[in-house]
Amino acid sequence: MKTLQELLYKVQLLATDGHTDKPVSGIAFDSRSVTEGNVFVATVGTQVDGHQYISKAIEKGATAIVCQTLPETRTEGITYVQVRDSEKALGLMASRFYDNPSAKMKVVGITGTNGKTTTVTLLYRLFRALGYNVGLLSTVQNEINGEVIPSTHTTPDAVQLNALMAEMVRRGCTYCFMEASSHAIVQHRIAGIQFAGAAFSNITHDHLDYHQTFDNYIKAKKQLFDELPVQAFALVNIDDKRGRVMVQNTKANIKTYSLQTMADFRARLISNSLHGLHLEINQQEVWFQLIGNFNAYNLLAVYGVAVSLGEDSDEVLRVLSSLPSAVGRFDRIVSANGITAIVDYAHTPDALQNVLETIAELRTGNEKVITIVGCGGNRDKTKRPIMAGVACQFSDHVILTSDNPRDEEPEDILAQMQAGVTPSNFRKTQTIIDREEAIRKACAMAAPHDIVLVAGKGHETYQEIKGVKYPFDDKKIIEAIFSTL
Numbered sequence: 001m002k003t004l005q006e007l008l009y010k011v012q013l014l015a016t017d018g019h020t021d022k023p024v025s026g027i028a029f030d031s032r033s034v035t036e037g038n039v040f041v042a043t044v045g046t047q048v049d050g051h052q053y054i055s056k057a058i059e060k061g062a063t064a065i066v067c068q069t070l071p072e073t074r075t076e077g078i079t080y081v082q083v084r085d086s087e088k089a090l091g092l093m094a095s096r097f098y099d100n101p102s103a104k105m106k107v108v109g110i111t112g113t114n115g116k117t118t119t120v121t122l123l124y125r126l127f128r129a130l131g132y133n134v135g136l137l138s139t140v141q142n143e144i145n146g147e148v149i150p151s152t153h154t155t156p157d158a159v160q161l162n163a164l165m166a167e168m169v170r171r172g173c174t175y176c177f178m179e180a181s182s183h184a185i186v187q188h189r190i191a192g193i194q195f196a197g198a199a200f201s202n203i204t205h206d207h208l209d210y211h212q213t214f215d216n217y218i219k220a221k222k223q224l225f226d227e228l229p230v231q232a233f234a235l236v237n238i239d240d241k242r243g244r245v246m247v248q249n250t251k252a253n254i255k256t257y258s259l260q261t262m263a264d265f266r267a268r269l270i271s272n273s274l275h276g277l278h279l280e281i282n283q284q285e286v287w288f289q290l291i292g293n294f295n296a297y298n299l300l301a302v303y304g305v306a307v308s309l310g311e312d313s314d315e316v317l318r319v320l321s322s323l324p325s326a327v328g329r330f331d332r333i334v335s336a337n338g339i340t341a342i343v344d345y346a347h348t349p350d351a352l353q354n355v356l357e358t359i360a361e362l363r364t365g366n367e368k369v370i371t372i373v374g375c376g377g378n379r380d381k382t383k384r385p386i387m388a389g390v391a392c393q394f395s396d397h398v399i400l401t402s403d404n405p406r407d408e409e410p411e412d413i414l415a416q417m418q419a420g421v422t423p424s425n426f427r428k429t430q431t432i433i434d435r436e437e438a439i440r441k442a443c444a445m446a447a448p449h450d451i452v453l454v455a456g457k458g459h460e461t462y463q464e465i466k467g468v469k470y471p472f473d474d475k476k477i478i479e480a481i482f483s484t485l
């Protein structure tokens, strides 16, 4: 067992009260999961202040407390450590507790508003196909050498993150590809993680409920690059107008990718069809299975990361061209009578527009596009009217429905979405609160060759309503409806 002192290596301490040379059985940041001999790290959260739970943690067996504000009354025998930033301390301590697993593999973090899951999933599959033992940390699932471990967050909390990485190391992984969400960066879930490299996909409107301003959101993503070590690479999409800003203060080796201009990794889009993407890349023409211009960026990011990690470019392209997209990303289901349904995780205005523009480009005749879309509760309210507006602009018919209402009233979310529907689009828009009913209605409206886009939930297998996750899977519902046509 490690001592508290060993865990606190590199943590900026303000004061200590009690022995720090005592062994620690584990790290907990939630009083409800404290067990005997744990150190409890009190963080100031977004809902409650974890400092309120210090005495609860001690009752449950915590023998040491790491906090930002020392409690007025202290319990005898308990060690109290005051730090400047508890979340940062938690990240550093978790890394130490698990013997710095990130330093024993090459860890690559992907950040950006959209494209992270697609990029890390492709990297994971690519490196597995190249013969390596690999770990994946993603929104859809975590995976170690083919074994799936369910994920609760896009980026796990610091303790879970290091525990998973330690397991990857134990199973011989030499690479780990992970999503770095802006929440995780700001909350220092990745403090202490040693990155071999990081990549930036794009930044557009999302999460302004949490970050308040777009500038803060940019700063959050940039922090990943600011903190990279000198030997790491920092790969950025320079077609995104914030690409260069991301790396302006990094010490790492800057690499760029682009579909439009000179860059370290450059591709040219030759064509984009329902059969996939045709790109010119590294002076050769390659066909990929993924659909949509935006996926050309994801493929280029994967190529850039793999080559930056030392892989052979031809070999990378050979394998990459055979890989499918991640589940719930432009996932197509075609009915016996020729209706195409597309399930896609577009849950931001930009993603929705990209997917609808892709569909528009792929239309061959006068097929109608029917879009079903909702917005999650307890999340950025400002994207709601914009997403409804985008859906109307690019569809023949729109059904506004529920996503994960969480603790909000679905009617309120839908009213905010409706505010984005201009009078000229009223006639083609309807609102059906129940998502399954909305999908049924769209499928019933669709004629052969029409396209039904079901946006927002992608791979999700539940619908979260007032704290309960009910089973719900867009794809399964569509398959059931299609089986009756």
Ligand SMILES: CC(=O)N[C@H]1[C@@H](OP(=O)(O)OP(=O)(O)OC[C@H]2O[C@@H](n3ccc(=O)[nH]c3=O)[C@H](O)[C@@H]2O)O[C@H](CO)[C@@H](O)[C@@H]1O[C@H](C)C(=O)N[C@@H](C)C(=O)N[C@H](CCC(=O)O)C(=O)O
Pocket (backbone or CB within 6 Å): 029, 030, 031, 032, 042, 043, 044, 045, 046, 047, 048, 049, 050, 051, 053, 152, 153, 154, 155, 156, 157, 158, 181, 182, 183, 184, 187, 189
């Ligand atoms: C808004 C947000 O990001 N919240 C995350 C944050 O929780 P928090 O610090 O705000 O928690 P809090 O409820 O205020 O509690 C404060 C502290 O008191 C502790 N506590 C609380 C109650 C109690 O009885 N005892 C106790 O000790 C809590 O454990 C916590 O340490 O830290 C927790 C631990 O890491 C996360 O589980 C939690 O994720 C919540 C559930 C969440 O929904 N997060 C989403 C928004 C998120 O993180 N999403 C990103 C993806 C975004 C993207 O797609 O780009 C992700 O990485 O998944």
Ligand SMILES: Nc1ncnc2c1ncn2[C@@H]1O[C@H](COP(=O)(O)OP(=O)(O)OP(=O)(O)O)[C@@H](O)[C@H]1O
Pocket (backbone or CB within 6 Å): 112, 113, 114, 115, 116, 117, 118, 119, 139, 154, 179, 201, 202, 294, 295, 297, 298, 328, 329, 330, 344, 345, 346, 347, 350, 351, 352, 354, 355, 458
């Ligand atoms: N490079 C891209 N640029 C813009 N939109 C994209 C890009 N890649 C994917 N998308 C769109 O965004 C959706 C989400 O993609 P993906 O899951 O890969 O992103 P993500 O960044 O992991 O999202 P999250 O923040 O929820 O984890 C896709 O279903 C697609 O509609």
Ligand SMILES: N[C@H](CCC[C@H](N)C(=O)O)C(=O)O
Pocket (backbone or CB within 6 Å): 139, 154, 347, 375, 376, 377, 379, 403, 404, 456, 457, 460
């Ligand atoms: N990672 C994103 C996912 C949004 C998916 C959408 N279905 C929703 O529930 O809002 C978030 O946590 O904001």
Ligand SMILES: [Mg+2]
Pocket (backbone or CB within 6 Å): 116, 117, 118, 138, 139, 140, 154, 179
């Ligand atoms: Mg993701």
